[in-house]
Amino acid sequence: MGFLDALLAIAMVVSFVVSAGGGEVTPAALPPCDFPAIYNFGDSNSDTGGISAAFVPIPAPYGENYFRKPAGRDSDGRLIIDFIAERLGLPYLSAYLNSIGTNFRHGANFATGGSTIRRQNETIFENGISPFSLDIQIVHFDQLKSRTAELYSQVLKLAISTTKDFKTLQRFPAIPETDRAKLPKPEDFSKALYTFDIGQNDLSVGFRKLSDQQLRAAIPDIVNQFASAVQHLYEKGARAFWVHNTGPIGCLPVATLYIRNPRSGFLDEYGCIRAQNEMALEFNTQLKDRVNKLRGELPHAALTYVDVYAAKYDLISNTKSQGFTEPLKICCGHHENDVNVWCGQSASINGAQVYGAPCASPSTFISWDGVHYSEAANHWIADHILFTNASFKSKSQPPLPITHACYNRPAL
Numbered sequence: 001m002g003f004l005d006a007l008l009a010i011a012m013v014v015s016f017v018v019s020a021g022g023g024e025v026t027p028a029a030l031p032p033c034d035f036p037a038i039y040n041f042g043d044s045n046s047d048t049g050g051i052s053a054a055f056v057p058i059p060a061p062y063g064e065n066y067f068r069k070p071a072g073r074d075s076d077g078r079l080i081i082d083f084i085a086e087r088l089g090l091p092y093l094s095a096y097l098n099s100i101g102t103n104f105r106h107g108a109n110f111a112t113g114g115s116t117i118r119r120q121n122e123t124i125f126e127n128g129i130s131p132f133s134l135d136i137q138i139v140h141f142d143q144l145k146s147r148t149a150e151l152y153s154q155v156l157k158l159a160i161s162t163t164k165d166f167k168t169l170q171r172f173p174a175i176p177e178t179d180r181a182k183l184p185k186p187e188d189f190s191k192a193l194y195t196f197d198i199g200q201n202d203l204s205v206g207f208r209k210l211s212d213q214q215l216r217a218a219i220p221d222i223v224n225q226f227a228s229a230v231q232h233l234y235e236k237g238a239r240a241f242w243v244h245n246t247g248p249i250g251c252l253p254v255a256t257l258y259i260r261n262p263r264s265g266f267l268d269e270y271g272c273i274r275a276q277n278e279m280a281l282e283f284n285t286q287l288k289d290r291v292n293k294l295r296g297e298l299p300h301a302a303l304t305y306v307d308v309y310a311a312k313y314d315l316i317s318n319t320k321s322q323g324f325t326e327p328l329k330i331c332c333g334h335h336e337n338d339v340n341v342w343c344g345q346s347a348s349i350n351g352a353q354v355y356g357a358p359c360a361s362p363s364t365f366i367s368w369d370g371v372h373y374s375e376a377a378n379h380w381i382a383d384h385i386l387f388t389n390a391s392f393k394s395k396s397q398p399p400l401p402i403t404h405a406c407y408n409r410p411a412l
Contacts, residue, residue: 033240033406035088036188037107038081041137041229042197043130044074044113044372045247046081049095051113051130058113059344061332061358066375072098074113076332076362077375080308081109083382084195084242087402096140097132103182107192108144110137116201117222117229129205134198138229145236148184190237193405197244197308199226199287203279204249212275219283223290230294230303240302240406243291244385245284247312250276253328254370257340270316271328277313284309288397304405307395311384315366315377322380324366331365331374332358343369 040046049072052058063070066077072095073079085092093109094102114130115137122129132140202222206215230241249255250273259267268274284307291305316327332343333356341347341356348354359365363376373381385395386402394400400407 030404030407032403033193035090035191035193035240035406037105037184037192038085038088038090038093038195039107039141039189039192039238040081040093040109040111040195040197041134041141042081042111042195042244043115043201044111045200045244046079046109046195046197047074047095047111047113047115048072048079048081048093048109050097050109050111050132053095053098054112054132055124061344062369064358065362074372075368075375075378076358078378079375080197080244080378080382080385081111081195083379084386084402087382087386088193096144104144104148104184105182107184108141110140111197112137114201115198116205117198117226118202118218120205122205127205127208129201134226134229138232141233142236144184145189149186151180151183152186190239192238193240193242193402194230194233194238195242195244196226196230199246199283200249200280203246203276203283206279207276212279215279216282219286222283223286226287227290227294230301231298234298234301239300242304242306242402242405243287244306244308245287246280247309248272248277248316249280250274251313251316251327252371253330253367256328257335257370272316280309302406304400304402305397306385307397308381308385311381311395312373314384315380319366323364324377325364327366329365330367330370331362332356332369335370 044051052070052072058070058072058074060070062076063073064076067073073082082092090106091103093107094104095112096102096104096108096110097112110132112130112132114124114128115132115134116129117134119133119135120129124130199222203215206218210218230243233241250268251270255273255276256267256271259273266274268277288305291303294301295303315322315324319325319327333345334341334354339349339354341349341354343356343358345356346353362368362374365374366377368374368377396402398407
């Protein structure tokens with residue numbers, strides 16, 4: 001079902017899907033959306049190979065728990081974006097920056113590890129911040145869309161041309177069917193799902209460079225730049241948007257690894273840095289408000305705001321009952337006696353070579369490498385944000401599963 005068809009379906013069955021109690025839209029009487037593609041924008045939480053293609057490939061043991069080899073992902077296996085693709089019955093996304101073995105028929109991934117919403121005045125070699133900020137990712141999308149239209153136009157001109165001379169064939173060379181099968185269909189851009197998971201690195205840069213007051217003052221501009229990206233995509237024909245907020249950054253083990261004898265109240269009951277999580281919540285509040293405003297500004301858009309923070313913090317605060325070990329323990333790397341060798345790296349310690357090896361049971365760890373989540377944690381989080389049923393209370397607003405994200409019209 002296309003987007004416009006989906007809107008007509010709402011009109012026909014709305015009386016069946018609005019609950020009398022709270023006015024929540026439920027998917028019971030609605031068919032799932034027919035998303036032919038996913039276009040993703042983000043950072044390392046959803047990068048499926050972009051930063052590896054642009055710079056140094058992510059090494060083993062990354063990827064080995066599921067892909068049996070490095071797969072351009074900052075995890076031992078799949079990311080949330082991979083579970084989104086699985087849930088929608090689509091292939092895993094090829095990174096736009098990857099030139100080998102890519103297939104964009106069902107979407108593309110513009111995310112790169114270290115990306116921010118706002119451009120940063122530093123290089124990736126300083127603190128790992130990607131040059132591919134959100135505005136550049138949008139430029140990449142525009143290039144893919146325009147080049148796709150151009151190539152399909154060439155095929156059309158060949159098909160309708162009655163001229164067989166050599167000059168015409170030179171001007172409009174045929175695209176082999178095998179290559180065309182790897183390109184998006186032009187009509188699918190308006191029917192696709194556009195996903196976002198970005199903003200965490202804007203906060204991490206702020207923690208390094210700004211005071212708390214300065215960072216709080218910067219959040220409105222960060223959020224407005226995010227909204228500008230959504231507006232641009234809408235003007236290009238995008239209609240269905242799935243927006244993740246940022247997670248509890250203060251709970252990343254890398255944030256607490258070097259803290260010794262913290263003052264009272266600095267950490268919360270789970271060992272997370274309270275002030276950093278409060279900043280993330282402030283960002284999320286403003287992001288949610290801006291998404292609500294976008295609903296009024298973009299009348300034909302379906303915008304879903306997804307509370308990834310709540311899902312991740314639920315897992316961190318219930319690790320034992322969910323089958324995980326302590327939330328701040330790191331699976332991959334050597335972290336003992338104030339010696340830190342990061343995942344997949346080697347270092348000489350007291351004359352001996354120490355390798356940052358993976359743990360024996362990654363599926364019991366929330367953190368894979370101190371910064372990124374394990375596949376098991378990603379799977380748990382995905383289950384709690386992509387579904388809506390008796391087992392999983394909705395983390396999205398409007399409260400619909402991702403399979404029904406084309407229906408998300410009402411502002412909340």
